[in-house]
Amino acid sequence: MRFLKILGLLLLALAISGGGYFAYRLYKPKAALPAGIIGSNGRIEANETDLAVKFAGRLTEVTVQEGDMVQAGAIVAKIDTADLDAALRAAEANVRQTEKAQAEADAQIAQRKSELTLADQELDRALALIAKGNVSQQRVDQARNQRRTAGAALDAARSRQDAAKEAIAAARAEAERLRVQIADGTLKAPVTGRVLYRLAEPGEVLAAGGKVVTLLDLSNVYMTLFLPTQEAGALAMGAEGRIVLDALPDRAIPANVSFVSARAQFTPRQVETQRERDRMMYRIKIRVPETLVQQYIEYVKTGLTGMGYVKLAPQAAWPEWLQSDLTKPQ
Numbered sequence: 001m002r003f004l005k006i007l008g009l010l011l012l013a014l015a016i017s018g019g020g021y022f023a024y025r026l027y028k029p030k031a032a033l034p035a036g037i038i039g040s041n042g043r044i045e046a047n048e049t050d051l052a053v054k055f056a057g058r059l060t061e062v063t064v065q066e067g068d069m070v071q072a073g074a075i076v077a078k079i080d081t082a083d084l085d086a087a088l089r090a091a092e093a094n095v096r097q098t099e100k101a102q103a104e105a106d107a108q109i110a111q112r113k114s115e116l117t118l119a120d121q122e123l124d125r126a127l128a129l130i131a132k133g134n135v136s137q138q139r140v141d142q143a144r145n146q147r148r149t150a151g152a153a154l155d156a157a158r159s160r161q162d163a164a165k166e167a168i169a170a171a172r173a174e175a176e177r178l179r180v181q182i183a184d185g186t187l188k189a190p191v192t193g194r195v196l197y198r199l200a201e202p203g204e205v206l207a208a209g210g211k212v213v214t215l216l217d218l219s220n221v222y223m224t225l226f227l228p229t230q231e232a233g234a235l236a237m238g239a240e241g242r243i244v245l246d247a248l249p250d251r252a253i254p255a256n257v258s259f260v261s262a263r264a265q266f267t268p269r270q271v272e273t274q275r276e277r278d279r280m281m282y283r284i285k286i287r288v289p290e291t292l293v294q295q296y297i298e299y300v301k302t303g304l305t306g307m308g309y310v311k312l313a314p315q316a317a318w319p320e321w322l323q324s325d326l327t328k329p330q
Contacts, residue, residue: 073189077212084182259287
């Protein structure tokens, strides 16, 4: 009995020592950072893009699932556009009808011009004859009246031609509006990214602005850090950075400072003492180069935690443990 007790204590001691060694290997502290470099906790993030319908309609198809990678321009979903297709056919028929009306107006103008030319000639002859006393004043008055009538008819024909042109422009604009609306019924990915959420299913009737899927824009992958006032103030836009993920502790990822917030976070209402000023933190983004993201895009995941490091002094040298094959010039 005593032997079993001693054996149990020995096994427990081995388990504790083995667990401690494992924890040490997993969480052992890195070497101290050199002067001019600072680190902070963070997580990998990317911009989220919501794909929504422009007009109300019934969703007929969703071509992606959560987790799928989609390329920019790929079809993601479709809205039923049968009523719009019918309206477009009617609009195109209206365009053809107004074009015929313009052709008729053009023909009328040609006819009215001929009539006006003839009326001018008749008036000239009547004036020549009355000068010789061969016709009466009544004949001249009739010729003048015919000339005015022909001119008015030509003006009316030109007005109808202008109206026909405007009708054609309106009909074509309506047809183009319907084509655009039909095209909007096909939702395409605006960016290359991964489907984060599938928010609607085929058969659902969505209101205008109804969301269908949410995409992660993997062209802009970054880690958000929070730095104190003094360090944030010394940080330059575009400064070099490094990211070390908890999932890949031995492979540093290159990055650059892409954003420094203009407003402090966690700021007390009354900032009067040095201690309170030291509590002011600024949000920083360090962005992973897009070329590197594209190279490993199938492995990119948001939400991964880790440490982010930035250079406050350009001349500072990265320590060996913040170097990797990814940080070397390609």
